[in-house]
Amino acid sequence: MSIGSTASLVEDKAAAGLRPGRLPGWMRKTARLLLGLAVTALLWEGSVQLFGIRPAYLPRLSAILAAMAATPRAYLDGFLRTLAETLIGFAAGGAFGVLIGIAFFRLRALREMIFPIFVVSQTIPVIAFGALVVLWFGNTLLAKAVIAFYLTFFPVTVNTLLGLETVDPKLVALMKSFGASNRQLLLRLQLPTALPHIFVALRLASSLSLVGAIVGEWFGDTTGIGVLLLQAMYTENVVALWGALLAAALLGTGFYAVVAAAERRLVFWSAEQ
């Protein structure tokens, strides 16, 4: 006997999203986003001219873009340099956070020994810590990556631990009844369960690692978005300051979007439930 007839109960979600005569969802979303950006740019440009805002407070967007286009090399180099520092710090912080989270989950004693130290480390202001790192590593790319790492590993550790602890004990019992080893439990059950929590932390870490990289550059360097910010500040060049801000915004938003896209792909189940 078969009971396949209940099969028809399953909702066909794919069909609902593809009605004829309309653009696919992602295209509509992108179009709306671009429209929003265009409106904001127009408002910016228009209100500066309309209300006669002095360039010292808010320059016109077109002036900022023109200044950036005049010296594209500086912005491009700075962007790439800061991107590299951010990525290295983020990757190291993410990997370390997940590994330490697993270690804390497995070894209670280790957690009780080390976790309080982690908490204390996070209460040290990043500026104070940054000075120390520069003393240790000099004005290298590594120094900036270390500061980015310092800001990112903690939220990832906490959320990995949190995620691992949400595993349903009944599922653990089921896996054990199949004869699963600890390694199989970790890879097939615990880590996938923790993944949504880990991604929440990674999204946060993507912004924090950029902060770490920029702050690191303030301790001394010759390229980077942080350097551009600092130079503009000293020379009171408001247009250059806004140019550096835009570059930082572009980097931060882009990175965040990439992490969020990876999250949507990898933890598809928690979004759809």
Added chain:
Amino acid sequence: MREMAVIIQRDLPSVQAALQTSVTPIAAGSPEAAAKPLLELRAVTKSFGPVTALADFEASVAPGEFVTVVGPSGCGKSTLFNIVAGLEEPDAGGILRFEGNSCHAADLLGRVSFMPQQDLLLPWRNVVDNAILALEVEGMPRAEARAKALKMLPEFGLAGFEKQYPHQLSGGMRQRVALMRTFLFERDLMLLDEPFGALDALTRAMMQRWLLDVWQKYRRTILFITHDVDEAIFLGDRVLVMTARPGSVKLEQVVDLPRPRRPEIVTAPEFVRLKRTLLDAIEEESMKSFQSAVAEEKAK
């Protein structure tokens, strides 16, 4: 049909010796009677601190047999299952035998296919990958396990759904995926803990008939927990009624209804007679557990 059923009333532990001799002739109705039991529990006790969940629990399951267990809520059914699944060790003194050898509960890990109440599907795995979870844990290559599962899909009413994820399935289908996972983990003994408890009545009736078909085809031994007396009689070769906590076997009832069983059988006079006997026994135990709960309340 000659004597419908033989009922053994177990009120005193001292009757146990007499019981063991009387169990054999009862089982003579089934072809497996001659074989030695696949699973045997003797004087199994389990307590959690001051609470005794199981006390002197006695049961044996013959190869190929379908044994159902009913009892009032909180009677230690789940504790019994956790012991047989190898997840919980009984207190010292009891005897646990599997395939004739005495063993620890932990030795049963990986040797019994266990299906808990909830379907417990992994949301990140599609139907096929959920079904092969146990095979993967055993170390079978994924491609081989998937091929095996794909062949089984139609029988479980899941043909064409192999790529779907659990959140896209109905409750009945999810339950069938969980059952398929249990079936694919080929062990001599299958433990099913109220697998249809969360389903609506119609789906449940269909699933019961379907389970009997699959069981008859694969000839596995099944120990099946339920709180539904109809289900226990409809499915089982034998029904064990448990006492209120601490749980032990109050009544062992052979179900002598012919197989294959038609759905209409639930209104047959033999069925109703069995049901009355079982309900009386359960009622008595439910009252006991209710009264002791009230007494506990008063004591506070």
